Amino acid sequence: MDFRTYLRNHPDTNGFFGDYGGAYLPDELKEPFAEITEAYLTICHSAQFINELRRIRREFQGRPTPVYHCERLSRKLGTCQIYLKREDLNHTGAHKLNHCMGEGLLAKYMGKKKLIAETGAGQHGVALATAAAFFGMECDIYMGEVDIAKQAPNVTRMKILGANVIPVSRGLKTLKEAVDAAFEAYLNDYKNCIYCIGSALGPHPFPMMVRDFQFVLGKEAREQFLEMTGFFPEAVCACVGGGSNSIGMFTPFLNDPVELIGVEPLGRGTRLGEHAASMMYGDNGVMHGFMSKMLKDANGGPAPVYSIASGLDYPSVGPEHAYLHDSERVKYVAVTDEETIDAFFKLSQCEGIIPALESAHAVAYAMKYARQHKSGAILVNLSGRGDKDVDYVVEHYGYGEKYRFQN
Numbered sequence: 001m002d003f004r005t006y007l008r009n010h011p012d013t014n015g016f017f018g019d020y021g022g023a024y025l026p027d028e029l030k031e032p033f034a035e036i037t038e039a040y041l042t043i044c045h046s047a048q049f050i051n052e053l054r055r056i057r058r059e060f061q062g063r064p065t066p067v068y069h070c071e072r073l074s075r076k077l078g079t080c081q082i083y084l085k086r087e088d089l090n091h092t093g094a095h096k097l098n099h100c101m102g103e104g105l106l107a108k109y110m111g112k113k114k115l116i117a118e119t120g121a122g123q124h125g126v127a128l129a130t131a132a133a134f135f136g137m138e139c140d141i142y143m144g145e146v147d148i149a150k151q152a153p154n155v156t157r158m159k160i161l162g163a164n165v166i167p168v169s170r171g172l173k174t175l176k177e178a179v180d181a182a183f184e185a186y187l188n189d190y191k192n193c194i195y196c197i198g199s200a201l202g203p204h205p206f207p208m209m210v211r212d213f214q215f216v217l218g219k220e221a222r223e224q225f226l227e228m229t230g231f232f233p234e235a236v237c238a239c240v241g242g243g244s245n246s247i248g249m250f251t252p253f254l255n256d257p258v259e260l261i262g263v264e265p266l267g268r269g270t271r272l273g274e275h276a277a278s279m280m281y282g283d284n285g286v287m288h289g290f291m292s293k294m295l296k297d298a299n300g301g302p303a304p305v306y307s308i309a310s311g312l313d314y315p316s317v318g319p320e321h322a323y324l325h326d327s328e329r330v331k332y333v334a335v336t337d338e339e340t341i342d343a344f345f346k347l348s349q350c351e352g353i354i355p356a357l358e359s360a361h362a363v364a365y366a367m368k369y370a371r372q373h374k375s376g377a378i379l380v381n382l383s384g385r386g387d388k389d390v391d392y393v394v395e396h397y398g399y400g401e402k403y404r405f406q407n
């Protein structure tokens with residue numbers, strides 16, 4: 001499989017990856033989404049757009065981010081080698097800016113004046129507010145009142161960047177209601193604004209568009225790793241929430257002799273409500289405008305989910321992942337909160353890198369992998385930095401004495 005042919009043929013023209021994906025939209029939203037698809041397929045492949053995005057990545061985002069060999073951590077675990085793709089060094093501290101800058105640039109070329117989105121933990125809101133400031137656009141971020149109270153630092157960052165944070169007070173006042181409010185606002189003003197989804201999910205064209213904007217991180221990682229070592233890694237892994245950092249990491253390796261592993265959050269255990277491992281425990285279903293694997297409640301609606309990493313607690317997963325799962329090209333595994341915290345402290349202790357709790361899931365799996373393999377290498381996408389998580393971690397786990405290596 002050549003990844004260029006793969007990219008050209010997946011999704012199909014209706015936005016399907018096999019059975020998954022599509023655009024399950026109310027009639028009145030079909031036209032605005034079709035307009036975005038049309039614009040994406042023409043504008044984003046023009047030389048002018050590509051050159052401008054390249055310059056933004058280099059001069060504003062600080063790309064390329066490096067690949068780093070964790071020599072000390074690897075030695076503690078055995079003889080297999082762990083490498084990190086350092087997306088935590090991307091501007092704003094995570095991979096999300098990769099697709100937000102792409103979406104913002106597309107909005108500029110489409111003549112839009114405003115970016116609209118919802119946010120749960122606030123990470124997507126901050127990345128999009130950053131893009132809006134860069135492009136001189138307005139930015140409306142819909143956020144549940146409960147989340148606003150929980151995520152004060154991100155709310156502050158969005159406001160400093162000039163975004164309007166619009167509290168959503170209906171229902172449970174969290175992400176789901178924020179999604180509904182943002183869709184309504186978009187519908188009322190779609191001539192002037194663009195809706196920016198925060199992961200490789202939602203109705204077509206977003207799973208494709210976000211993947212293509214995240215492709216850069218995997219492409220860089222592949223070239224950097226080959227240059228450093230002369231070989232492919234035996235395995236590549238990344239955490240899977242909605243699936244944007246992982247799809248960007250996996251796609252450039254699809255045609256290589258490399259095992260690809262998506263790491264889901266197993267939270268406090270396998271009971272429904274205690275985790276957010278949508279791929280491993282979900283069934284096929286449609287929510288938020290696309291078909292994929294989803295965790296369902298007794299009525300077939302989205303189930304309540306939980307993860308210690310707020311960026312991973314989503315009851316579904318991007319449709320391309322469901323397709324890569326069924327075609328057995330990518331393997332999906334899950335790690336618990338406890339394993340995640342262990343990896344969070346051990347990576348900090350051994351390498352001087354404090355990972356985001358989301359990314360620590362991928363590190364936790366890589367540590368297991370390294371213990372089980374005598375040779376070879378595993379390349380991990382370190383999707384973000386942990387500054388946002390340190391207060392929570394210290395409050396619940398102290399300074400992690402019991403998680404440290406003892407010798």
Ligand SMILES: *Cc1c(COP(=O)(O)O)cnc(C)c1O
Nearest residue numbers: 199241242243244245311358384
């Ligand atoms: C949002 C986020 C994730 C999860 O989102 P994906 O779309 O699955 O990549 C992972 N890591 C970090 C640091 C995040 O902010």
